Amino acid sequence: MTKRPIRWHIAVFLAPAVLVYTAIMIIPLFGTLNLALYGEEGFRGLRNFRTLLGDPLWSDAFWNALGNNVWFFVIHMLVQNPIGILLAALLSSPRLRLAAVYRTAIFVPTILSFVIVGFVWKLILSPLWGIAPSMLDAVGLRGLFAPWLGQEGSALTTLALISVWQFVGIPMMLIYAALLSIPDEVLEAAEMDGITGWSRFWKVQLPLILPAIGIISILTFVGNFNAFDLIYVSQGALAGPDFATDILGTFLYRTFFGFQLQLGDPHMGAAIATAMFLIILVGVCLYLFGIQTRLRRYQF
Amino acid sequence: MTRPFRLALLTTTLLAGAAQAQEPVTLTIESWRNDDLAIWNDVIIPAFEAQHPDINVEFAPTAPAEYNAALNSKLQAGSAGDIITCRPFDASLELFNNGQLADLSDLPAMANFSDVAKSAWQTDDASATFCVPMASVIHGFIYNRTAFEELGLEEPTTVDEFFAVLDAIQEDGTYIPMAMGTNDQWEAATMGYQNIGPNYWKGEEGRQALISGTQKLTDPQWVQPYEQLARWKDYLGDGFEAQTYPDSQNLFTLGRAAIFPAGSWEISVFTPQIAGAFEMGAFPPPVPAEGDTCYISDHTDIGIGMNAATPNPEAARTFLDWVGSPEFANLYGNALPGFFPLSNAEVTLEDPLAQEFISWRDECESTIRSTYAILSRGTPNLENETWNASANVIRGTETPADAAARLQQGLDSWYTPAQQ
Numbered sequence: 001m002t003k004r005p006i007r008w009h010i011a012v013f014l015a016p017a018v019l020v021y022t023a024i025m026i027i028p029l030f031g032t033l034n035l036a037l038y039g040e041e042g043f044r045g046l047r048n049f050r051t052l053l054g055d056p057l058w059s060d061a062f063w064n065a066l067g068n069n070v071w072f073f074v075i076h077m078l079v080q081n082p083i084g085i086l087l088a089a090l091l092s093s094p095r096l097r098l099a100a101v102y103r104t105a106i107f108v109p110t111i112l113s114f115v116i117v118g119f120v121w122k123l124i125l126s127p128l129w130g131i132a133p134s135m136l137d138a139v140g141l142r143g144l145f146a147p148w149l150g151q152e153g154s155a156l157t158t159l160a161l162i163s164v165w166q167f168v169g170i171p172m173m174l175i176y177a178a179l180l181s182i183p184d185e186v187l188e189a190a191e192m193d194g195i196t197g198w199s200r201f202w203k204v205q206l207p208l209i210l211p212a213i214g215i216i217s218i219l220t221f222v223g224n225f226n227a228f229d230l231i232y233v234s235q236g237a238l239a240g241p242d243f244a245t246d247i248l249g250t251f252l253y254r255t256f257f258g259f260q261l262q263l264g265d266p267h268m269g270a271a272i273a274t275a276m277f278l279i280i281l282v283g284v285c286l287y288l289f290g291i292q293t294r295l296r297r298y299q300f
Numbered sequence: 301m302t303r304p305f306r307l308a309l310l311t312t313t314l315l316a317g318a319a320q321a322q323e324p325v326t327l328t329i330e331s332w333r334n335d336d337l338a339i340w341n342d343v344i345i346p347a348f349e350a351q352h353p354d355i356n357v358e359f360a361p362t363a364p365a366e367y368n369a370a371l372n373s374k375l376q377a378g379s380a381g382d383i384i385t386c387r388p389f390d391a392s393l394e395l396f397n398n399g400q401l402a403d404l405s406d407l408p409a410m411a412n413f414s415d416v417a418k419s420a421w422q423t424d425d426a427s428a429t430f431c432v433p434m435a436s437v438i439h440g441f442i443y444n445r446t447a448f449e450e451l452g453l454e455e456p457t458t459v460d461e462f463f464a465v466l467d468a469i470q471e472d473g474t475y476i477p478m479a480m481g482t483n484d485q486w487e488a489a490t491m492g493y494q495n496i497g498p499n500y501w502k503g504e505e506g507r508q509a510l511i512s513g514t515q516k517l518t519d520p521q522w523v524q525p526y527e528q529l530a531r532w533k534d535y536l537g538d539g540f541e542a543q544t545y546p547d548s549q550n551l552f553t554l555g556r557a558a559i560f561p562a563g564s565w566e567i568s569v570f571t572p573q574i575a576g577a578f579e580m581g582a583f584p585p586p587v588p589a590e591g592d593t594c595y596i597s598d599h600t601d602i603g604i605g606m607n608a609a610t611p612n613p614e615a616a617r618t619f620l621d622w623v624g625s626p627e628f629a630n631l632y633g634n635a636l637p638g639f640f641p642l643s644n645a646e647v648t649l650e651d652p653l654a655q656e657f658i659s660w661r662d663e664c665e666s667t668i669r670s671t672y673a674i675l676s677r678g679t680p681n682l683e684n685e686t687w688n689a690s691a692n693v694i695r696g697t698e699t700p701a702d703a704a705a706r707l708q709q710g711l712d713s714w715y716t717p718a719q720q
Contacts, residue, residue, distance in 0.1 A: 057680055057713060127539020128547050150483050150541025152697065236365065238684065240485050241541065242692050257369035260486075261387075261672065262681035263394055264372055 029277070035270035048271040062272070064243055065251040066279075068156055072247060073224040075160035076167075081216055083164070084171025085209075089201060091172070092179040103176070107169035114166075118233030121162045125149055149234065152244040159245055163230055167223075171216045178212035179205060211295050218287045225280050228253060248276050325615040326356040328381030330374070332367035333602070335569060339635045347631055348622055355615045357383075375400045375607070382610040383619060386431035386603035388420035389672045396423070396430040402606040405429045407617065409624020417642035420600035420668070431603030432624045435632065435639035438657045439495040439597040440585060442562040442570065444555060446578035447475050451558075455583040459528065462586040466535045469558045477535035479557035480694075481543025488690035489683070491561040492532070494669045496585045497525040498595035503667030511674055513717025517708040518701075524588070526693045526700030533694055541695055549573075564657045567638030571651070580653055584660045598666035600642065678714030685710055 036048055052058050087106060091099050109117065125132050125148055133145045148158040182205060190196075190204045228249025231239055237259045239246035254262070256269025329340075340359035348357060360381060362370045368391055374380035375395065384401060386392040395401045404410065405428050410418070413433050421431035448454075451472055456462040469477040482488050501507065501521040509515035515522070537543065537551065552560040553573040560566065562582070570580065587594050604623055606616045622628055626645030633641045637651035640658055649655050671683040685707055692698035698706075 057710070122544075125542065126547065127542055128537065128551065133539075147539035147542030150481070150539070150543070150695075236484060238485055238687060240483060240688075240691060241695065242688060242697060253369075258372065259684060260365075260368065260681075260687075261389075261391060261676040261683040262679070263391065264369065265679070 032270045032273050033277075035266060036274045039267050044267075048267055049275070052268065052271050052275065058268070061243070061246070061251060062275070065246045065248045068245065069225055069227075069247045071156060072160045072163075072227065073221060075157060076164060076220050076224055077217065079161065080164040080168050080220065081171050081213065084168050084216070085175050085213070087168070087172040088175035088179055089205075091176050103172075106172055109166045110169040112166065114229035115233050117162065117166050118230050121165075122149065122234050125158070150241055152241050155235070155241060156245045159230060159234065162234075163227070166230075167220075170219070171213075174212050174216055175209055178209040182208050207296075211292075214287065214291055214295060218284060221283050221287075222280055225276060225283070248272065248279075252276065324354045324356050325612045326358060327383055327610075327612060327615055327619055328358045328360050329383040329385065329604075330367075330371055330381040330607075331359065331361040331385035332364040332387075333385065334361040334363060335565075336636060337361060339568075343635045344628070344631060347627075348619065351622070352618060355619065357619065375609075378609060380607050380609075382607050382612055382616045384431075384605050384607050385434075386421055386605045388600050388603065388668075390674070390677055392421055392431055392603065392605070393423065396428070400608055401430045402608040402610075402613070403428045403430055404432065404605060404617075404620065407432065407621055407624065409621045412624050412626065412629075412643045412645060414642075414644060417600060420673075421603045421605070424674075431605035432620050433600060433642040434602040434604050434623065435636070436598050436642055437601045437639060438564045438660065439491065439599070440562060440564070440582050440657060440660065441495075442552070442560045442566060442580055442582045442653070444475070444552070444558050444578050445581040447555070447558045448581070450474075455581065456586050457583075458590050459586045459588050463531065466559070470535060475558040476537040476551060476556055478532065478559045478561065479548040479551040480532070480536055480561055481540045481545070481548050482691040482694050483542050483547075484545045485687040485691040487545055487548065487561070488529070488694050489687040490669070491563060492529050492694065493525050493686060493690045494597050494599075494671075495561055495563075496528055497522075497670065498597055498665075498667045499585055499587050499592065500524045501670070502593075503595035503665045507667055507670045507673075510670060511717065517711065518704045523700050523704045526690070526703055529690060529693050530696065530700055533696055536694070564638035564640065564654065565636075567651060567653050567657070568636050571637070571653070582653055582656045584664055594660075594664035595667055596660050596664045597669055598640075598661060599668045599672070602639065675711065675715065678711075680710040680713070682707065682711055 037046070038044060039048065052062055087102075090096060091103055096102075124130050127133060127145070127147045133142065136142050136145045146154065148154040186204065186208075187200065190200055195203055225248060227247055231245050231247055231250050232253065235245045235250075237250060237254050239250045252269055252272045253259075255272055256264055256266060258264030337359060345357045345359065349355065358381075368387065371380060371384065372395075375384075375398075380400075384395070386395075386401070392401060396403075409432060410429060415426070417433040417436075418429050419426070421433065422429050443455075447469075451468060451474075453465050453468055454461075456465045466477045469475050480487055480491065498506075501510075501515070506515060506521055510517070510522075517523075533540075537557065543551075548557075548560065549566070549569065551557040553570055555574075555578055574580065584594055584596055604620060606613065606620060610616050624643070626643060626647075629641035629643040629645050629647050632639065633647045633654075634650055637649060637654035638657065640649075640654075641647050649658060669683075671686050676683040689698065689703035689707055693700055693703050
């Protein structure tokens with residue numbers, strides 16, 4: 001019996017990706033986890049986490065940031081993804097003209113930088129020079145305008161909707177692709193059985209695009225719990241008004257790098273980063289083991 | 301790699317090194333003053349390079365809000381410039397304690413500065429000075445003099461007169477009485493609380509008492525400034541909650557607002573933007589009662605030091621010594637009216653508004669911002685909390701008493717005053 005040769009080519013082809021990924025992702029990740037276990041005076045075990053969750057000075061800020069982050073995610077799930085599905089459904093309608101134009105226009109904000117998006121929306125919504133107050137004025141609804149980004153009650157929701165505006169193109173594209181991949185035979189068969197119009201969408205197309213919606217949800221989850229840029233650009237690192245827009249990313253930035261007279265604290269910062277990592281890990285695991293394994297896949 | 305090729309590489313590297321040694325040294329300055337880029341490049345650096353042709357200087361500023369974080373990261377990574385612009389007090393002290401800023405106590409130019417000027421960049425026992433003091437900024441109110449004349453208003457000297465003036469502007473309706481927003485938070489603390497506060501807590505007396513623990517932030521003299529700030533709300537423009545600092549600056553320079561709670565640094569920003577469209581004036585923070593001594597915040601704001609890891613310490617020291625000279629003080633004071641040199645040298649300022657600001661040093665007692673020295677060493681950070689509290693008080697979402705109690709509670713959680 002001849003010995004099976006060692007398949008070197010697998011290792012060779014995997015090596016570049018594994019090496020690069022290890023160097024720039026895995027090692028820093030463990031570095032961060034390790035940093036969180038130390039303090040100025042040396043090894044602290046889990047005491048940084050006890051401070052983060054137990055000391056009211058830290059835990060109030062942490063729960064506030066986490067709560068805001070959850071709200072940020074909820075808005076995305078409730079607004080961005082349904083709109084994305086709706087747009088994809090409209091775009092895939094064969095009777096729609098200029099579909100490519102709409103598709104491009106809706107997708108373009110996704111490739112803009114956060115800085116531009118934040119700045120443009122801040123200008124649009126500015127009570128002084130903004131176009132929003134004068135547009136509302138033109139239709140006699142000036143009374144509805146408020147300095148939304150400056151009020152505690154509305155600032156976070158406003159920012160979440162700005163982010164939805166920016167990223168709605170991604171669920172639209174993924175679902176559009178999923179809708180296009182449904183073979184015509186399936187739809188025709190449904191038609192033969194008398195399933196048309198809305199019931200065709202609910203009973204045939206939606207079940208077939210559920211895996212795509214699942215992927216989008218998890219991408220949104222990871223993106224939202226890692227979010228930082230938009231808040232930082234439009235509200236600053238202190239995430240005003242009165243920390244109403246503070247999310248885990250801005251909280252991490254302030255703690256890790258310091259802000260103005262506050263010096264950075266890499267150890268507490270690493271503890272927050274670890275907490276973020278765990279939150280995202282738990283969320284992704286719930287999805288992978290709880291939802292994805294139950295999704296039925298269809299082979300055509 | 302073939303041998304000749306390797307040799308060739310080695311030779312070029314050596315030759316490049318030799319060639320570099322002939323070339324002038326380049327010093328890079330880290331700074332948060334991106335507004336001043338043109339002045340450094342057109343006035344200050346050419347003046348220095350004319351005297352020192354062997355040293356090139358490059359001014360490389362970052363945005364003010366990112367400066368501390370960016371600088372700390374660059375210093376840790378070893379990629380920071382040779383010359384470091386120093387924030388006052390603890391931020392720079394920390395860099396010095398970490399060995400990232402060099403000790404400059406023996407720099408000859410240090411003799412040109414008073415102890416007060418140097419205090420912002422010294423160790424607590426004053427044994428080592430690590431930055432050359434560059435400039436201070438004075439707080440007050442800049443106003444649109446043309447608008448005041450139009451409405452027949454006078455500069456207010458007391459708080460009551462101040463609100464009477466604001467009421468008069470409000471009633472007339474042509475101008476927004478005061479240009480300030482709470483979106484960026486820091487104006488509320490810096491141009492609000494720290495601007496009007498010293499009149500209540502009696503400048504240095506109150507600041508020292510707070511450090512020594514004989515006064516608390518909940519004492520009336522520390523709460524009253526918040527009570528005045530709470531009254532400002534009605535005089536700020538529509539939608540001030542979402543108004544940013546540049547928005548406020550534009551409102552004032554476009555002539556739409558009558559009063560701007562200011563720091564003197566605005567002079568060099570406003571003058572070219574207004575370009576003679578209207579005349580500006582300035583008044584110091586109004587005192588609570590007629591005849592009270594006035595106190596102003598004359599804050600040691602900018603120093604300049606040397607990266608301890610610079611490859612060119614000799615050139616850097618030469619440059620810093622020049623920054624400490626009377627020549628630089630005159631050049632800088634006039635190029636940037638509103639940044640007042642801290643040097644003992646005689647400086648003649650040409651800008652009338654800058655003259656107005658600096659004249660308050662004779663009439664009033666000077667102090668620095670209450671939260672900067674020692675009290676912002678812990679977490680929660682008193683300065684950052686003061687931003688948040690001041691903005692909340694102006695927006696009316698937190699009462700002055702609650703805000704003060706929260707700040708004192710935060711301070712108590714980590715600060716034990718040395719009982720003196």
